Amino acid sequence: MRFIQKLPYEWQVGLRYTRGGKGSSDSGDGAGKGFISFISLISVAGIALGVAALIIVLSVMNGFQKQVTDRMLSVLAHIEVFDSSGSMSDWEAKAKEAMRNPAVRGAAPFVETQGLLLKDGVMRPSVVRGVLPGVEDQVSDVARQVRAGSFDALKPGSFNIVLGYALARALGVGLGDKVTMVLAQGQITPAGIVPRTRSFTVAGIFEAGHFDFDATLAFVHVQDAQRLERLPAPSGLRLRIANMRAAPEVAAELKKTMSGDLTLRDWPKLNANWYAAVQTEKKMMFIILTLIIAVAAFNLVSSLVMTVTDKQPDIAILRTLGASPASIMKIFMIQGAVVGLLGTLAGVGMGVGVALNIDVIVPFIERLLGVEFLSKDIYVFSTVPSDLHWPDVHIIGIVSVLLSFAATLYPSWAASRVKPAEALRYE
Structure with a gap:
């Protein structure tokens, strides 16, 4: 990993804490390290699921809106x-x-x-x-x-x-x-x-x-x-x-x-009333589903707080070696930002993949479960449409990264406030 070795030490330590496992800490037992790594993995998964759900739901809403609009404008x-x-x-x-x-x-x-x-x-x-x-x-x-x-x-x-x-x-x-x-x-x-x-x-x-x-x-x-x-x-x-x-x-x-x-x-x-209703519904759905990403970001906060508690001896040693509070804060911000970025990328990949192939995935699920989501006898549309808008994907990705970054601020600030003498008192 020569590339990582050329990075500033804040990046090296932050990325090492993100990976967990060997070399991530010299204190505590292996179970503690594994538990923190598991929480980080859950944080990544939570953000990924939230991002993917938001992309898929908005794509399906866009698909229904496009079909309804096309049918309207076939007459209007x-x-x-x-x-x-x-x-x-x-x-x-x-x-x-x-x-x-x-x-x-x-x-x-x-x-x-x-x-x-x-x-x-x-x-x-x-x-x-x-x-x-x-x-x-x-x-x-x-x-x-x-x-x-x-x-x-x-x-x-x-x-x-x-x-x-x-x-x-x-x-x-x-x-x-x-x-x-x-x-x-x-x-x-x-x-x-x-x-x-x-x-x-x-x-x-x-x-x-x-x-x-x-x-x-x-x-x-x-x-x-x-x-x-x-x-x-x-x-x-x-x-x-x-x-x-x-x-x-x-x-x-x-x-x-x-x-x-x-x-x-x-x-x-x-068609001002219909158009306004559809746009309002889309905005409200975006806000509601963004809360899923926010919940995952709160999980990231708890993960970083536990990491800061576990790494207090490491923080104290870095401080005694001359690291400034700003550098300590940067280490944990990097760790949280990397988790958020990984979750966002995974969510975007999963959401885009499902949205582009929903015409294959939904029929497969219907055959597997023996159900019909949109009955031809009841609904105008017998298939679930999807219309992926890349601007929506960009906005969702940016919002996810920003929420993840915001979640790192308090734990990182708390890490920068650790006093070396108190942290090493019982070591």
């Missing part, structure tokens, strides 16, 4: 553009302006309204979106999610409708059936205000895999929606961009480059 737009006049007669020109931004991948017009769908006394609230089938596939995956019928059946003037799977099941309708749409806006008659109604023919049923959309969303042709809303043109544009996480930044850029008095809304704003 990344960015919505509205004109202050209430309709966008020049939507094609506005679409060309938006497409000049290299981040924009597609643009399509839309009209959105709310109403009630009625069939044989069963009534369900719904969000009715008017789209242009020829270009809708540029901004959503609805056409590819149709399970029955065809999305291309939405022709202008046909008053056909494509329903979500759960919405169609709740109404008890299938292809070719008629449903009545009751609009929120009424019309004034001699008998008073009467709700406006319109009959639609079910031409398709889609399944996005997100219950909120499957149970409430319906599609009609954009021109039919304009007639329902009595609009001269589409309400606005829906845009899809290359990187959905950059939606707020791209929306801000488009606001500056597109002409007209426009309002732009990105998908985090459209």
